[in-house]
Structure formats: C-alpha cells, structure tokens
Amino acid sequence: MRSRIVMSMLAGATLLASALLGGQPAPARAEAAASGVSADAPAEFGTDWHDPVTAAPPVAKPGPATKSCQVTLAAAQFRDYTPYKGTYTPPDGCGERWSKVVLRLDGKVKGRQFDRLGYLRVGGVEVLRTSTPEPSPDGIEWSVEKDVTRYSDTLRDPQDVEMFIGNVVDGTYTGVIDVRATLTFYAAHPRAEATAAPPDRVLPVTTAASGATVTTPRNSERIVAEVYATGSGGGCEEFWYLTVPDPAPYSCKADRGPYREVQVKIDGQLAGIAAPFPNVWTGGWSNPFLWYVLPAPRAFDVKPIEYDLTPYAGLLNDGRPHRVDIEVAGLPEGQSGWSTSVNVLVWQDPHRAHVTGGLTRHQATDLTNSPSYTPGSPEDRLDTKAGHRLTIAGYLDTSHGRVTTTVRRTLAHASAHRWTEGETTDGLDATWTDDASVTTEGHGPARTVRTHRTYTMDGATTIGQDDRLRTVLTLGDRALVTELRDGRRTSWSRLDDTYTGDAAYTLNVPRDQRHAVGTTSERYRLHGSETGCYDRTLTTVQGALTDDTDGC
Numbered sequence: 001m002r003s004r005i006v007m008s009m010l011a012g013a014t015l016l017a018s019a020l021l022g023g024q025p026a027p028a029r030a031e032a033a034a035s036g037v038s039a040d041a042p043a044e045f046g047t048d049w050h051d052p053v054t055a056a057p058p059v060a061k062p063g064p065a066t067k068s069c070q071v072t073l074a075a076a077q078f079r080d081y082t083p084y085k086g087t088y089t090p091p092d093g094c095g096e097r098w099s100k101v102v103l104r105l106d107g108k109v110k111g112r113q114f115d116r117l118g119y120l121r122v123g124g125v126e127v128l129r130t131s132t133p134e135p136s137p138d139g140i141e142w143s144v145e146k147d148v149t150r151y152s153d154t155l156r157d158p159q160d161v162e163m164f165i166g167n168v169v170d171g172t173y174t175g176v177i178d179v180r181a182t183l184t185f186y187a188a189h190p191r192a193e194a195t196a197a198p199p200d201r202v203l204p205v206t207t208a209a210s211g212a213t214v215t216t217p218r219n220s221e222r223i224v225a226e227v228y229a230t231g232s233g234g235g236c237e238e239f240w241y242l243t244v245p246d247p248a249p250y251s252c253k254a255d256r257g258p259y260r261e262v263q264v265k266i267d268g269q270l271a272g273i274a275a276p277f278p279n280v281w282t283g284g285w286s287n288p289f290l291w292y293v294l295p296a297p298r299a300f301d302v303k304p305i306e307y308d309l310t311p312y313a314g315l316l317n318d319g320r321p322h323r324v325d326i327e328v329a330g331l332p333e334g335q336s337g338w339s340t341s342v343n344v345l346v347w348q349d350p351h352r353a354h355v356t357g358g359l360t361r362h363q364a365t366d367l368t369n370s371p372s373y374t375p376g377s378p379e380d381r382l383d384t385k386a387g388h389r390l391t392i393a394g395y396l397d398t399s400h401g402r403v404t405t406t407v408r409r410t411l412a413h414a415s416a417h418r419w420t421e422g423e424t425t426d427g428l429d430a431t432w433t434d435d436a437s438v439t440t441e442g443h444g445p446a447r448t449v450r451t452h453r454t455y456t457m458d459g460a461t462t463i464g465q466d467d468r469l470r471t472v473l474t475l476g477d478r479a480l481v482t483e484l485r486d487g488r489r490t491s492w493s494r495l496d497d498t499y500t501g502d503a504a505y506t507l508n509v510p511r512d513q514r515h516a517v518g519t520t521s522e523r524y525r526l527h528g529s530e531t532g533c534y535d536r537t538l539t540t541v542q543g544a545l546t547d548d549t550d551g552c
Contacts, residue, residue: 037548041541045505045516048138049543050293054300055524055536056497059102059145067187069094073103074120074163078177083164088122088155094187096156102184103128103148110139113175115282115291117232118165119341120181124204125154126341128181129228129302131281132165133295134288135175136543137511144300148183150345153202155183199224199345205324213321214344218354220313221398222347226304227326229262229276229340237337240330241278241430241457242417244382248373250419254332257371258430259386259413261329262340264307266315267322270364272307273390275411275434276328278457280475286461287471289503289518293540297477297497297522304343308438310405311394314357329367329388351399361393361406379418379425387412395442403442410435418460427460445485454478463507470504481528493528517542525551 062068069091076084090096105120105128113135120128127148133140148155165177205212216223231237236252243254264272277298282291291299309316316322326340349355369386393406415430434453439446459473477497483490503518519541526534535551 037545041544041546043517043542045289045292045514045518045543048136049140050540050545051140052133052142052293052295052300053538053545054295055522055538057524057526057534057536059100059147061102061184062099062186062189066099066189067094069185069187071183071185073122073161073181073183075180076163076178078116078118078165078167078179079169081164081166083162086161086163088159088161090156090158091183091185094185097188098149098152098185099188100147100186101149101152101155102186103146103181104184105130105144105179105181106141107132107143107177107179108139108141109133109135109175109177111135111137111174111176113167113173113177115284115288116165116167116177117230117281117339118163119228121162121204121341122151123154123157123159124206125151125202125343126204126228126304127151127154129230129304129341130165131279131295131299131302132177133282133300134292136292142300146301150198151202152198153200155185197347200348201346203344203346205342205344211323212325212342214316214324215319215321216313216316216344216346217348218317218319219349219352220317220346221310221349221355221396221403223309223313223316224345225264225272225307225309225324226343226345227262227264227274227307227340228302228304228342229326229328229338230279230302231260231276231328231338232279232281235337237331237335238281239284240276240337241415242426242428244373244417245371248375248380248382249421250380250382251423254330256330256332256369257382257384258415258417259330259369259371259384261367261388261411262305263327263329264309264342265323265325265327266309266312268325269362270390271309271312271392272407273388273409273411274305274307275413275432275453275455276305277303277477278430278432278455278475280457285459285471285473286469287503287505287518289505289516290471290473290501290520292518292543293545294499294501294520294522294538296475296499308405308407308436309344310396310438311359311361311392311407313355313396314394315359317355317357330369349398355396355398357394357396359392359394360404361391363391365389378420380420382415382417384413384415384417398443400443403440406437406439406441408435408437424463425460426462429458431456446487448484448487450482450484452480467507467509468504469507470502472502473500475499491529493526493531496523496525498523521547523551 244250280296371384432455439448456476461471479495501520505514505516523537533552537549539547
C-alpha cells in the first residue's frame with residue numbers, strides 16, 4: 001500500500017503534465033521584491049502570505065538611454081488543458097539586432113490549486129519552461145524574468161506562439177491561472193562593448209514518421225543542443241530521485257533505482273550525457289508550506305541542459321536531416337514520465353558556404369549503476385552509486401583554418417534513501433555531479449571552458465502519531481565555471497544557490513485547523529572575475545518575509 005507521504009505527493013503530480021509529455025531561475029529568474037520585509041511574523045499560516053520571491057538577481061538590462069520596445073507574447077487564463085495559441089510580430093523601432101531581449105512572465109492566482117507545469121514556445125522553439133506557485137485563499141502574484149537574447153534568430157520573423165499551463169478548475173480546485181508574457185527588446189548600440197554573439201540559427205527539432213530530426217546549415221562551425229528535461233508525468237517520475245527497485249518495499253518503483261541520465265543521440269550514436277536537475281515543484285515533499293513564498297531553485301524557470309555537439313558538425317553539415325533522440329537512462333522501459341523538448345543552436349562561418357570536417361574520437365565508458373538495498377528495522381535503506389563518462393572530438397576546416405573541438409563529460413551520483421514501514425519517515429541524502437570541459441584548438445590560443453556542477457538534496461518528511469507532518473530539507477545548486485587560454489585561467493564564476501526549509505502541519509483536517517508553521521531561507525551567491533559580488537539572503541516565517549540581507 002502506498003504511504004500517506006507519497007500519496008500526498010502523487011495527488012498533485014497526477015494532473016501536472018499530460019500535455020507536456022505528447023517551466024532557481026538563472027539565467028532566468030523570478031523577480032525578487034526589494035521591499036515588503038515584515039518585522040513581525042504570525043504565529044501560524046493564515047489565509048494570505050507574501051507573494052513568491054527569490055533571492056536570485058534580476059536580469060541585467062541596458063541603461064535608460066538605450067531604446068527599448070515591448071511586445072506581448074501571450075495573455076491567457078488557464079482553466080484546463082487547452083493551450084493558448086497566438087501570433088508574434090517583431091517590434092518596430094528597435095532594429096533587427098538587439099543588445100538584449102528579456103522575457104517576463106507575470107502571473108496571479110487565488111483560491112485552491114496545485115502546482116502546475118507549463119511551457120512557452122515561439123515558432124516551435126521552447127523559450128521558457130516553468131511551474132506555478134500554489135496560491136493563498138486571498139490570492140498571490142508572481143513574476144519570472146529570463147534573458148532570451150540567444151533566441152534572437154527566431155524573434156526576427158513573425159511566428160506562431162503556443163503557451164500551455166495544464167490546469168483543472170472545479171468545485172474543489174478553484175484557482176484560475178492568469179498569466180501575461182511580454183518581450184522587451186533593447187536596441188543594439190554601435191559603441192557597445194562586444195559580447196558573446198547569439199546563435200545565427202535556432203532550430204527546433206522536428207518530429208516526423210521517421211523520428212525527430214534536425215537539418216543544420218552546411219556552414220555550421222559550432223552546434224549546441226539544449227534540452228528542457230523534466231520528470232513530471234503525473235506519477236513517480238516527478239520524484240525519480242526517490243524510486244527504488246524490487247524487492248525493496250516502497251511505493252515508487254523503478255527497476256534500476258533512482259539514477260537518471262539525459263542522453264542525446266545523433267543518428268543512433270551517443271553524443272551527449274548530462275545529469276538532470278532534481279527539480280522540486282511548489283507542492284514537493286508533501287509540504288506546500290515550504291514553498292509558498294520561496295520556491296526551490298529553478299522551480300519557476302527550468303534551465304535547459306546544454307550539450308556541445310560541435311564535434312559532430314562535420315557530419316551534420318551535409319544538408320540532410322539527421323535523427324536526434326533524447327533518452328532518459330534509468331527510466332523503466334515503456335514508462336512515460338519525462339518531457340524533453342530540444343532546440344539546436346548554430347553558429348555559422350560567414351565566409352564559407354560549406355564547412356567540412358569529421359568525428360575523430362568517440363569514447364564512452366560503461367554506465368555504472370549500483371543500487372544496494374538493505375532491509376532493516378525500523379528503517380529500510382537504499383544506497384546508490386552511479387556514473388558515466390563520454391569523450392568526443394572532431395575537426396572542421398573553416399575559413400580561418402582547421403579547428404578541433406574536444407568535449408569531455410563526467411557524471412556521478414551518490415545517494416542514501418531511508419524509510420520506515422508505511423513510509424511515515426522518508427529521507428534522502430543525495431549528491432549529483434556533472435563535470436564538462438570543451439577545448440577548442442587551431443585558431444589562436446587553445447581555449448578550454450570547464451564547468452563543474454553539483455546538485456544536492458538532504459531532507460526527510462515524518463508523520464507523527466498525532467498526524468503532524470514535518471519536513472526538514474536543504475537543497476543546493478552550485479556551479480564553478482573556469483575559462484583557460486593556453487592553460488592559463490582568464491576568467492571564472494562561482495554560483496551557490498542554497499535553500500533550507502522546516503515546515504509542519506496537521507493532516508486530514510480542514511485548512512483552518514492545520515496550524516501550519518514554517519521557516520524557509522534562500523541564499524544566492526554569485527561571484528566571478530566579470531560578475532563581481534552578489535550575495536542575497538531571504539528568510540520567511542509563517543509566510544511573512546522577515547529578512548532580506550545583502551552579504552556583499
């Protein structure tokens with residue numbers, strides 16, 4: 001029999017993502033309120049609380065002297081599983097080249113509603129994946145900002161727009177999700193400092209009878225795939241990191257345990273591997289009181305996973321469609337539960353009509369995955385260690401000479417999952433690491449970009465004899481990026497986004513008898529040779545924002 005904890009989690013998950021299967025924010029971010037800190041916190045949660053905020057910085061924008069233009073992408077009220085469909089027209093008056101393009105999503109909802117997943121697509125290109133906060137009876141408002149300059153190629157032409165947030169409104173779940181999405185374009189300035197050029201082309205992967213394919217320009221000299229990957233199928237894959245294999249007595253089963261890996265295959269060959277981020281939506285861990293004001297990292301803006309596929313450019317540049325498959329290793333065979341939209345970003349050689357090349361190295365280790373179940377009393381335990389490594393290399397004969405690109409990626413996972421009979425105590429301590437390096441040689445100094453990502457989850461939910469449910473949880477999203485030229489470090493940045501929460505409420509009683517309490521905190525730190533110092537901490541108590549501290 002499924003536990004009360006997991007059944008509570010699954011009740012919200014079941015309605016979340018059926019259409020996704022057929023969106024903390026960084027670089028996209030929910031805009032944090034700079035004011036509204038309360039000196040006093042209530043004794044327990046009431047019928048209203050502070051609007052959702054995050055400690056992450058807002059998107060940096062050009063100064064007021066830069067001309068800007070705004071376009072509305074979508075304005076809709078989501079009551080069911082009907083997507084919004086509209087059209088987009090590029091703005092007048094800001095040119096066709098922009099210094100920055102910022103997407104903003106404003107939402108509001110009141111009453112009772114689950115967390116919902118959604119996406120926004122322009123011309124078939126997914127530009128945002130998001131989830132929504134759960135509302136207070138009195139209603140909440142929130143916003144998300146994202147730098148979408150990389151999609152400039154798509155935004156230069158009129159396009160179809162599709163937005164979807166699957167929702168159910170009935171006599172019990174009354175919250176209608178009201179959203180508005182806008183784009184603000186900032187004109188390019190002739191004397192502006194040079195920044196990294198956005199892709200020349202942004203290609204959605206198209207699906208046909210033969211499968212999903214992409215046809216790249218014949219003069220591509222850099223190719224990056226981005227995959228918006230979420231486990232969210234209205235079942236246990238929303239909590240894939242908690243699944244266990246037989247014979248362990250647990251309500252969420254997967255024959256290979258909790259390890260998941262998002263793989264990209266080109267014409268059937270493994271071309272990229274990555275660790276999915278362990279998203280927690282705003283009803284997660286059976287305890288919405290953890291997330292009413294401070295969402296978990298990335299909950300409002302799901303970052304796409306990036307794969308550098310440049311070593312394959314010589315093969316892809318033949319002008320023919322090539323099959324692109326996204327597979328989730330560890331997902332039980334034949335089971336749904338993941339959404340994996342793909343965009344392909346291409347930078348072209350402006351001085352060559354056709355860039356030739358080839359794949360020179362493809363080396364993958366065996367994927368190791370060793371879940372080990374230990375029965376016990378009072379606790380059962382599953383320990384899992386897993387990992388994988390992939391190296392690919394290729395060359396291109398460009399207008400500026402032969403260029404060789406080598407991509408290395410190493411994944412590792414370690415977790416300890418403990419639970420009691422009936423899962424009245426259910427705890428996880430897990431760490432994921434995803435190390436990537438991309439080295440480019442042949443045109444100027446050798447350049448290497450190294451990215452070390454670490455995701456952590458450490459917490460437990462317990463249900464006492466008095467039906468009091470308590471969750472204590474810490475989440476971490478960390479990244480260190482280093483750039484080297486001829487082996488010497490030229491730039492670096494370090495991100496550390498840490499969420500902590502402790503919340504409790506009484507089960508199986510009316511809302512006004514839950515006597516819910518909770519303290520949550522998020523500290524977002526970003527330091528680097530070019531970013532300077534950003535260090536902000538937000539704290540909430542019983543839904544009141546009680547602290548907003550700048551640590552720099």
